[in-house]
Amino acid sequence: MLFPTPEFAIFFFVVFIAAWLMRTQAEPRKAMLLAVSYFFYGYWDWHLLGLLAGSSTLNYTAGVALANTKGQKVRRRIVAVAVALDLGVLGIFKYYNFFIDSLTDLTLALGIHRDMPFLEIVLPIGISFFTFHGISYIVDIYRGHTQPVRSPLDLFLYISFFPQLVAGPIVRASHFLPQLKKTPVLNRAAVVFGFLLILNGMLKKVVVAHYIAVDLVDPVFADPTQASSLDLLAAHYAYAVQVYCDFSAYSDFAIGTAALLGFRFRKNFDRPLAATSLAQLWQRWHISLSTWLRDYLYRALRGEKHETGFRMYRNIFLTMLLGGLWHGANWTFVIWGAIHGVGLCAERIIKTSWHAFRTGRRLAPAGAAVAGDYPEQPGTNRFATFIGWLITFHLFTLAAIFFRSPHLDVALRFFAAMFSFQGGSHLLTPFLLVLIAGAVAVQFLPGNKIERFAERAQDWPPAILGLMLGMGLLLIEMIGPDGVAPFIYFQF
Amino acid sequence: MVDQSLDTPRSRKYFWFRPSRSLLPALRRFTRRSEFGKPDSAANARNAAAAMLIAFAVFLLFESEGIRHFTRDLPGNAVTDIMVQSADRWHKLMQRLGPAQVQPAIREVFERIRATRW
Numbered sequence: 079m080l081f082p083t084p085e086f087a088i089f090f091f092v093v094f095i096a097a098w099l100m101r102t103q104a105e106p107r108k109a110m111l112l113a114v115s116y117f118f119y120g121y122w123d124w125h126l127l128g129l130l131a132g133s134s135t136l137n138y139t140a141g142v143a144l145a146n147t148k149g150q151k152v153r154r155r156i157v158a159v160a161v162a163l164d165l166g167v168l169g170i171f172k173y174y175n176f177f178i179d180s181l182t183d184l185t186l187a188l189g190i191h192r193d194m195p196f197l198e199i200v201l202p203i204g205i206s207f208f209t210f211h212g213i214s215y216i217v218d219i220y221r222g223h224t225q226p227v228r229s230p231l232d233l234f235l236y237i238s239f240f241p242q243l244v245a246g247p248i249v250r251a252s253h254f255l256p257q258l259k260k261t262p263v264l265n266r267a268a269v270v271f272g273f274l275l276i277l278n279g280m281l282k283k284v285v286v287a288h289y290i291a292v293d294l295v296d297p298v299f300a301d302p303t304q305a306s307s308l309d310l311l312a313a314h315y316a317y318a319v320q321v322y323c324d325f326s327a328y329s330d331f332a333i334g335t336a337a338l339l340g341f342r343f344r345k346n347f348d349r350p351l352a353a354t355s356l357a358q359l360w361q362r363w364h365i366s367l368s369t370w371l372r373d374y375l376y377r378a379l380r381g382e383k384h385e386t387g388f389r390m391y392r393n394i395f396l397t398m399l400l401g402g403l404w405h406g407a408n409w410t411f412v413i414w415g416a417i418h419g420v421g422l423c424a425e426r427i428i429k430t431s432w433h434a435f436r437t438g439r440r441l442a443p444a445g446a447a448v449a450g451d452y453p454e455q456p457g458t459n460r461f462a463t464f465i466g467w468l469i470t471f472h473l474f475t476l477a478a479i480f481f482r483s484p485h486l487d488v489a490l491r492f493f494a495a496m497f498s499f500q501g502g503s504h505l506l507t508p509f510l511l512v513l514i515a516g517a518v519a520v521q522f523l524p525g526n527k528i529e530r531f532a533e534r535a536q537d538w539p540p541a542i543l544g545l546m547l548g549m550g551l552l553l554i555e556m557i558g559p560d561g562v563a564p565f566i567y568f569q570f
Numbered sequence: 571m572v573d574q575s576l577d578t579p580r581s582r583k584y585f586w587f588r589p590s591r592s593l594l595p596a597l598r599r600f601t602r603r604s605e606f607g608k609p610d611s612a613a614n615a616r617n618a619a620a621a622m623l624i625a626f627a628v629f630l631l632f633e634s635e636g637i638r639h640f641t642r643d644l645p646g647n648a649v650t651d652i653m654v655q656s657a658d659r660w661h662k663l664m665q666r667l668g669p670a671q672v673q674p675a676i677r678e679v680f681e682r683i684r685a686t687r688w
Binding site for chain 2: 084087091094095098101262263264265266268269272273289293338340503507508509540541543544545547548549551552553555556557560
């Protein structure tokens with residue numbers, strides 16, 4: 079069931095009514111939310127419900143085992159086994175054929191001919207996200223950041239709660255589980271905030287991302303050699319905007335629908351295309367995944383102590399490389415991750431050296447340069463900020479060519495054709511230019527504009543709110559396409 | 571102010587026949603505001619539900635064509651057959667009254683903008 083569809087609108091309205099009628103009955107409310115979450119997931123393919131339930135059971139059992147174990151060594155083993163099983167399931171579904179493919183290429187290159195055991199594996203939707211939820215729960219218990227839950231209902235709902243189930247945001251157990259213990263509250267600002275996020279998500283997904291993809295990105299990437307340099311240049315900017323609009327739209331829907339059900343999720347995108355450095359970009363892009371990679375991957379690579387020098391840069395690079403590989407079993411994603419890893423390291427080295435040169439002191443070790451606490455340099459002037467934005471933006475859009483290309487040779491042909499400087503524009507229209515430039519321009523507006531508008535509009539009567547929601551959705555529906563394409567991040 | 575006379579058996583008899591006296595106070599009661607300073611979740615949820623119903627009503631009026639398509643995509647059975655027939659009748663009514671003609675007009679303007687070249 080896709081968010082921007084009539085099916086979901088009816089489903090959500092029924093869930094909303096039921097959730098608030100059961101407001102004071104905590105356990106039945108949780109059971110109902112769990113049941114509708116499983117219905118939501120099973121709507122695609124009910125066979126996959128077993129996988130979701132199995133993942134939840136594994137993590138619940140590991141949590142209980144951790145709660146009942148005192149010895150540090152045994153606790154570490156429990157975490158290792160649970161995380162290995164979580165990642166093992168993810169690995170089989172996501173990477174099995176990739177490794178078999180690579181192994182076949184390698185054996186052929188060595189002159190060995192073997193029949194490899196290829197399997198027809200369908201990637202279950204949202205598998206990465208519910209696996210990450212499970213891992214964060216187990217590791218947080220081990221680190222003492224959250225308490226293990228006794229009720230399986232709480233844990234099952236945490237992992238499968240329908241707004242965040244399929245494509246995030248990755249909500250931490252320490253943030254979500256305490257909300258289940260409180261009686262849910264719905265204030266008027268949260269209602270308006272939820273409606274505005276749903277409208278914003280609809281506009282980004284159904285209008286901006288759709289038309290940019292259909293009219294420019296898809297035709298250009300289908301065969302880059304047939305497009306002019308100008309169209310290729312426009313398409314590479316357009317794809318960065320498309321992927322932002324598509325993915326942040328899903329987060330908007332998730333945060334908006336959760337807010338209407340009385341749950342608070344943190345922001346997942348904070349104007350990333352206006353970032354003035356790569357470190358800042360990763361603090362603003364898919365924040366829940368970036369912080370997940372920082373806390374569970376980078377920290378695992380780093381260990382307990384703060385590092386500097388080669389080991390720190392190696393860990394930053396490896397984090398981004400594995401982050402790239404997470405997106406898919408394809409060398410294009412590995413290269414995309416490597417570009418960001420090298421970029422983050424280079425940026426860190428340049429900024430550290432510049433800071434040392436100017437002040438005679440070294441920067442503090444990066445607690446986490448990946449989505450971490452990267453301090454902005456004091457006294458940075460506007461020109462330097464602009465140059466920083468220009469470089470960051472172009473690094474991001476150029477790396478996105480690898481991200482979008484189905485194969486490495488498509489990406490290489492894209493670059494070759496784009497820098498051949500031939501031909502005029504055939505696909506870039508004024509309408510597309512307005513969409514692309516407009517989507518980038520709004521990134522420079524204040525980050526809390528929706529929250530501020532929700533505060534102002536909270537006293538509007540329900541009829542006005544309903545008309546705002548109805549007319550907004552209607553206009554988007556009228557100019558939108560027939561049917562909605564799946565979200566890009568569903569494939570991850 | 572809630573019309574107390576609504577609760578009498580006599581007025582309930584006319585609930586669906588006298589919308590001006592019955593439905594509006596009922597809607598007002600349904601969407602009543604919370605007391606100042608206190609977040610009344612139940613009242614806010616009722617307000618939100620009312621707003622969603624109004625949004626659905628807007629769709630029902632202006633997107634009768636889309637509703638027609640939606641019912642046709644449903645799996646065929648006796649219930650969905652009735653839904654398809656009702657949606658067809660509703661769309662014809664909306665075409666006759668005018669709201670269904672707004673969508674093609676807006677779409678045409680939008681497509682003209684979309685097709686504009688340099």
